Amino acid sequence: MNPPLLPEHGGPDDGPTAAFDFSTNASPLGPPPALLAAVQAADRRLYPDPAYRALRRRLGHDELVLPTAGGAEGIRRLTLAALLAGHREVWVPQPGFGDYALAARALGLAVKPYALPADITPQAPALVWICEPCNPTGASVPAWPALDGHMVIVDRAYEPLRLQGSTPALPPGAWQLVCPNKALGLTGIRAGYAIAPAADAVWAHALSLAPSWVLSAEGVAMLTHWPSDDTQRWLADARATLRDWTAAQRALLADLDWQQRASDTNFWLARPPRPDYALRLRERGIRVRDAASFGLEGWVRVSAQPPAAQQALQQAVLEIEGEDS
Structure with missing residues (x-):
């Protein structure tokens, strides 16, 4: 028996x-106060509407909105729906979020990694994952090919955290997977939604594969307040703060001789002077995301954090360098 395919994540x-x-x-700035109050006031005594009709109308495209228990559940369900609709290969960004490939491999589908849009050359009807902006790089692509005849899903989890540049034109007829909890600082609430381009066979499969009550009362409350004007104003202010923190943190890491890659978001890839920094920082109460599981040995993913956290990071790095000198 083959060992189970398990995802590798950062975090706790x-x-x-x-x-x-x-x-x-x-x-690190979320959640917005009004949205948090709504989540805390969610009525846990009752089942939500299993069809989530009011929520789907609130999110727009109500007939084509599919609530999901966060991005990871959406990835698994949509990959299975693609298989049932006849797709046999899955194209995934490399480096990229590992769940795209794991979901495909668990179903016996061929996985095709790509680094650039020009690398996507399906030989048969395929599922193509686009993460825009991409995790773990935070980078964005100027333009995407049309990819006619294939099922394209754009993971937009990090779009609300785009700090520069504009959203590129996406392939026509693409699905969208929206996961607001990262931008809201509420990753413990597993709630998101997909928007289908049409009520086709894949949409029907994805709808029928959903568990009953895929969202909790808290998830419904979070998504209900996601499109509100006050939430969107709060996000605009948060992005302004994150731009300042990102600039300061990049300057700090440059002074410490860390290599850094370009990014359009609040997170990016960095390479410390020595490969054991992730472990040694963890020993000092500071966590960075080792990027080895993304195929980037020696690199870490870091996110912009408040000034006090940046000062602690600087002090810890200087201590490590002092021990090695």
Whole structure:
């Protein structure tokens, strides 16, 4: 029997809680006060409407909105729906979020990694995953090919955390997977939604594959307040703060001789002077995301954090360098 295919994530481990967590790509500023109040007031005594009719109308495209228990559940369900609709290969960004490939491999589908849009050359009807902006790089692509005849899903989890540039034109007829919890700083609430381009066979499969009550009362409350004007104003202010913190943190890491890659978001890839920094920082209560599972040995993913956290990171790095000198 083959061992199970298990995802590898950053975030909490079985050690002490990190005092400063640079590993998460969620916003450190959330959640918006009004939205948090709505989540806390959610009525847990009753089942939500299993069809989520009011929520789907609130999110727009009500007939084509599919609530999901976060992005990971959406990835699994949509991959199975694609298989049932006849797709046999799955194209995934590399580096990229590992769940795209794991969901495909669990179903026996061929996985085809790509680094650039020009690398996507399906030989048969395929499922193509686009993460825009991409995790773990935070980078964006200027333009995407049409990819006619294939099922394209754009993971837009990090679009609300785009700090520069504009959203590129996406392939026509693409699905969209929306996961607001990262931008809201509420990753513990597993709630998102997909928007289908049409009520086709894939949409029907994805709808029928959903578990009953895929969203909790808290999830419904979060998504109901997601499109509100006050939430969107709060997000605009948060992005302005994150731009300042990102610039300061990049300057700090440059002074410490860390290599850094370009990014359009609040997170990016960095390479410390020595490969053991992730472990040694963790020993000091600071977590960064080791990028080895993305195929990037020696690199880490960091996110912009408040000034006090940046000062703690600087002090810890200087201590490590002092021990090695």
